[in-house]
Amino acid sequence: xxxxxxxxxxxxxxxxxxxTNSLYLSRKLAEIGVNLYxxxxxxxxxxxxxxxxxxxxGRADIIVITGGLGPxxxxxxxxxxxxxxxxxxxxxxxxxxxxxxxxxxxxxxxSENNRVQAYIPEGATVIENRAGTAPGFIIxxxxxxxxxxxxxxxxxxxxMENAVIxxxxxxxxxxKNVIRSRSLKVVGLPESLVDEKxxxxxxxxxxxxxxxxxxxxxxxVRLTAKAENTESADAMIEGLKQKVYGRIGDxxxxxxxxxxxxxxxxxxxAGKMTVSTAxxxxxxxxxxxxTNIAGSSAYFMGGINAYSNEVKKSMLGVPEHIIEKYGAVxxxxxxxxxxxxxxxxxxxxxxxxTGIAGPGGGTDEKPVGLVYMGxxxxxxxxxSRHLFTGSRDMVRARAGHTALFNFYKLLKN
Amino acid sequence: xxxxxxxxxxxxxxxxxxxTNSLYLSRKLAEIGVNLYxxxxxxxxxxxxxxxxxxxxGRADIIVITGGLGPxxxxxxxxxxxxxxxxxxxxxxxxxxxxxxxxxxxxxxxSENNRVQAYIPEGATVIENRAGTAPGFIIxxxxxxxxxxxxxxxxxxxxMENAVIxxxxxxxxxxKNVIRSRSLKVVGLPESLVDEKxxxxxxxxxxxxxxxxxxxxxxxVRLTAKAENTESADAMIEGLKQKVYGRIGDxxxxxxxxxxxxxxxxxxxAGKMTVSTAxxxxxxxxxxxxTNIAGSSAYFMGGINAYSNEVKKSMLGVPEHIIEKYGAVxxxxxxxxxxxxxxxxxxxxxxxxTGIAGPGGGTDEKPVGLVYMGxxxxxxxxxSRHLFTGSRDMVRARAGHTALFNFYKLLKN
Numbered sequence: 001x002x003x004x005x006x007x008x009x010x011x012x013x014x015x016x017x018x019x020t021n022s023l024y025l026s027r028k029l030a031e032i033g034v035n036l037y038x039x040x041x042x043x044x045x046x047x048x049x050x051x052x053x054x055x056x057x058g059r060a061d062i063i064v065i066t067g068g069l070g071p072x073x074x075x076x077x078x079x080x081x082x083x084x085x086x087x088x089x090x091x092x093x094x095x096x097x098x099x100x101x102x103x104x105x106x107x108x109x110x111s112e113n114n115r116v117q118a119y120i121p122e123g124a125t126v127i128e129n130r131a132g133t134a135p136g137f138i139i140x141x142x143x144x145x146x147x148x149x150x151x152x153x154x155x156x157x158x159x160m161e162n163a164v165i166x167x168x169x170x171x172x173x174x175x176k177n178v179i180r181s182r183s184l185k186v187v188g189l190p191e192s193l194v195d196e197k198x199x200x201x202x203x204x205x206x207x208x209x210x211x212x213x214x215x216x217x218x219x220x221v222r223l224t225a226k227a228e229n230t231e232s233a234d235a236m237i238e239g240l241k242q243k244v245y246g247r248i249g250d251x252x253x254x255x256x257x258x259x260x261x262x263x264x265x266x267x268x269x270a271g272k273m274t275v276s277t278a279x280x281x282x283x284x285x286x287x288x289x290x291t292n293i294a295g296s297s298a299y300f301m302g303g304i305n306a307y308s309n310e311v312k313k314s315m316l317g318v319p320e321h322i323i324e325k326y327g328a329v330x331x332x333x334x335x336x337x338x339x340x341x342x343x344x345x346x347x348x349x350x351x352x353x354t355g356i357a358g359p360g361g362g363t364d365e366k367p368v369g370l371v372y373m374g375x376x377x378x379x380x381x382x383x384s385r386h387l388f389t390g391s392r393d394m395v396r397a398r399a400g401h402t403a404l405f406n407f408y409k410l411l412k413n
Numbered sequence: 414x415x416x417x418x419x420x421x422x423x424x425x426x427x428x429x430x431x432x433t434n435s436l437y438l439s440r441k442l443a444e445i446g447v448n449l450y451x452x453x454x455x456x457x458x459x460x461x462x463x464x465x466x467x468x469x470x471g472r473a474d475i476i477v478i479t480g481g482l483g484p485x486x487x488x489x490x491x492x493x494x495x496x497x498x499x500x501x502x503x504x505x506x507x508x509x510x511x512x513x514x515x516x517x518x519x520x521x522x523x524s525e526n527n528r529v530q531a532y533i534p535e536g537a538t539v540i541e542n543r544a545g546t547a548p549g550f551i552i553x554x555x556x557x558x559x560x561x562x563x564x565x566x567x568x569x570x571x572x573m574e575n576a577v578i579x580x581x582x583x584x585x586x587x588x589k590n591v592i593r594s595r596s597l598k599v600v601g602l603p604e605s606l607v608d609e610k611x612x613x614x615x616x617x618x619x620x621x622x623x624x625x626x627x628x629x630x631x632x633x634v635r636l637t638a639k640a641e642n643t644e645s646a647d648a649m650i651e652g653l654k655q656k657v658y659g660r661i662g663d664x665x666x667x668x669x670x671x672x673x674x675x676x677x678x679x680x681x682x683a684g685k686m687t688v689s690t691a692x693x694x695x696x697x698x699x700x701x702x703x704t705n706i707a708g709s710s711a712y713f714m715g716g717i718n719a720y721s722n723e724v725k726k727s728m729l730g731v732p733e734h735i736i737e738k739y740g741a742v743x744x745x746x747x748x749x750x751x752x753x754x755x756x757x758x759x760x761x762x763x764x765x766x767t768g769i770a771g772p773g774g775g776t777d778e779k780p781v782g783l784v785y786m787g788x789x790x791x792x793x794x795x796x797s798r799h800l801f802t803g804s805r806d807m808v809r810a811r812a813g814h815t816a817l818f819n820f821y822k823l824l825k826n
Contacts, residue, residue, distance in 0.1 A: 015441075019436070020431065023428045036426040036456075193524070202487075211487060216567065222424070283701050283704040284701035285701045291696040294772050301723070303697060310714070345724060390567070393705065
């Protein structure tokens with residue numbers, strides 16, 4: 001059984017609102033094992049909605065439509081579906097009474113166009129809207145199901161969960177075919193290398209399947225399985241996951257909603273260790289991220305954002321000769337920054353970052369994107385050299401993320 | 414001239430990622446007067462992409478596609494377009510050299526699947542990707558234009574703005590019925606108050622129109638006008654804008670892409686002034702944001718993220734009696750933090766933030782969300798008290814944004 005989602009509204013085509021409804025509907029349909037092959041957005045135009053319905057009916061069994069059911073002139077979904085299915089619009093008595101009651105209770109005069117909301121294509125099943133005025137409806141025609149709901153998310157979601165999903169489960173006996181997925185979060189390997197290392201585990205359209213997605217600061221490897229029930233799907237994912245860990249486990253720091261700062265927090269708390277920072281090009285990002293965690297005051301003491309060389313010397317105490325001999329962007333400076341931070345803040349660990357975020361300031365020898373990091377854990381310091389690509393924002397975000405990843409790896413071992 | 418946007422990716426159909434690309438593209442097309450009648454999302458399946466291209470070509474002049482151009486097996490857009498247009502995929506020499514150089518510079522072996530990214534349908538115009546490895550391309554065929562770009566927003570956006578839009582403007586001379594809009598950025602007033610103050614300027618479906626949108630740290634007031642040409646639309650917006658400024662101008666810090674850190678940078682650079690920070694609950698956010706600007710080393714010296722009280726005393730030099738008498742979350746402590754930061758970093762200005770981000774740590778007297786800020790400009794210190802709502806993340810983001818806004822306002826006057 002496969003479905004198509006149609007979201008209706010000119011505001012979607014003018015880029016005035018983000019289409020979160022289709023995201024929600026996609027997820028809900030996947031959860032009950034309905035395949036979604038296409039999503040379409042169409043404006044407030046009856047002819048174009050009819051054309052979209054025609055195309056959708058040619059390639060899907062179930063059409064889920066949101067938006068365009070309100071009382072105004074540009075709410076054209078009701079008419080579009082009536083015309084497409086060749087049905088009359090008739091008033092639904094129960095809905096009409098509810099509407100009249102709604103306006104009476106608020107002492108607002110009910111205008112004629114408000115009545116329009118109670119009109120439903122002949123033979124359709126009404127879906128009650130408990131959070132608003134416009135009801136939804138379900139039509140069965142020529143072996144296809146059309147479910148229409150309002151576009152306001154707080155109205156649409158309960159209607160989907162309480163009426164449309166139960167209807168689909170009953171009609172198709174689906175739910176026997178669930179889709180589960182799990183994301184692994186990867187740092188330190190480029191997308192192409194991740195792909196190469198797990199390439200043979202990929203087989204397009206196979207089940208379970210693997211997707212590799214590049215985000216700004218990390219790579220996501222998403223494992224997806226389709227099975228008769230949750231347990232089987234989870235077992236399939238687990239098996240594949242172990243193989244993926246076998247290939248790239250060193251570069252995976254967590255799964256799903258786990259964060260680097262959260263993983264670091266666990267280790268620091270368990271070991272009763274404290275941390276401080278010394279940041280040049282990231283200028284506070286590490287410190288801000290380490291304190292994203294509630295309760296971080298147990299391990300995070302503080303940090304110095306030493307942006308100018310003067311501040312690196314005066315506030316952090318980096319020896320002048322290091323900056324003179326090697327420059328502020330050097331392994332030697334990163335090492336001194338980490339050491340001095342650990343000393344000044346009296347912490348067990350310290351993380352330092354110094355680099356050239358750009359767009360200016362690069363040279364042939366030290367190009368934009370060059371970043372050194374230092375990690376001092378109880379007096380043992382490790383430095384690393386990185387060359388990040390992208391804009392100033394990206395270099396800074398990637399440097400911060402990689403520093404946390406390096407810190408996590410050293411803490412773990 | 415009308416267009417269709419096609420976003421490619423199974424992750425979109427499983428509800429795993431929100432489609433922000435089509436929002437951006439919709440807006441950009443509207444701005445140059447191109448009508449968008451449909452948006453379609455399709456999975457990583459060559460056959461279904463070809464079917465979507467066929468339908469789009471039947472109803473639109475311009476097809477803009479994002480996603481599916483990367484190096485992995487599930488990146489099928491290149492093949493789908495080549496098959497649909499009946500063109501061969503040929504290597505683009507310049508792109509191949511760039512790719513080889515990219516991997517060489519990073520000392521990473523370039524895998525075979527990376528080469529795939531340099532293959533382009535025969536006769537297509539390459540769109541350079543300055544922020545990543547996969548290029549885009551434009552094909553003209555049977556009177557239609559197909560523009561394909563990668564799905565990573567930071568790569569796609571500059572390609573749309575620097576290549577696709579100029580191409581469309583030149584080819585179609587469009588811009589006869591343009592929609593222009595302008596955002597005003599508001600801090601320090603709640604959405605309901607903004608709405609109340611400009612309510613009578615709102616008339617539904619009128620032209621120009623006003624939309625009020627609440628974002629996490631600020632309110633956006635968006636003015637939109639439709640007219641025959643850019644100049645008329647801009648004039649309509651300008652007239653309405655002056656009225657809006659008359660009502661809430663004090664709370665507006667900028668327009669469109671302007672940022673608080675950018676506005677602050679302008680004033681500091683013009684006045685040859687320097688700044689430092691002292692942060693407790695925001696722990697580096699202010700410092701990170703002030704250095705978002707290229708060239709910020711001219712005015713930003715550094716900052717102390719004084720998370721623990723010990724660090725507030727030892728590193729920043731806040732007098733012990735202030736913390737004992739008033740507590741770390743107090744106007745007195747915020748004042749001392751700003752003063753001491755200005756002194757230690759030898760800057761003209763300093764900004765401090767201290768508060769309770771939550772979820773724990775609140776009391777009846779000092780609840781979660783309570784934040785004090787201090788701004789020292791050349792020895793004159795102003796403090797303010799704020800009570801922010803929302804999660805830990807939101808309290809921190811709002812505190813940081815408001816501190817920058819307060820600093821901007823004081824600098825401006």
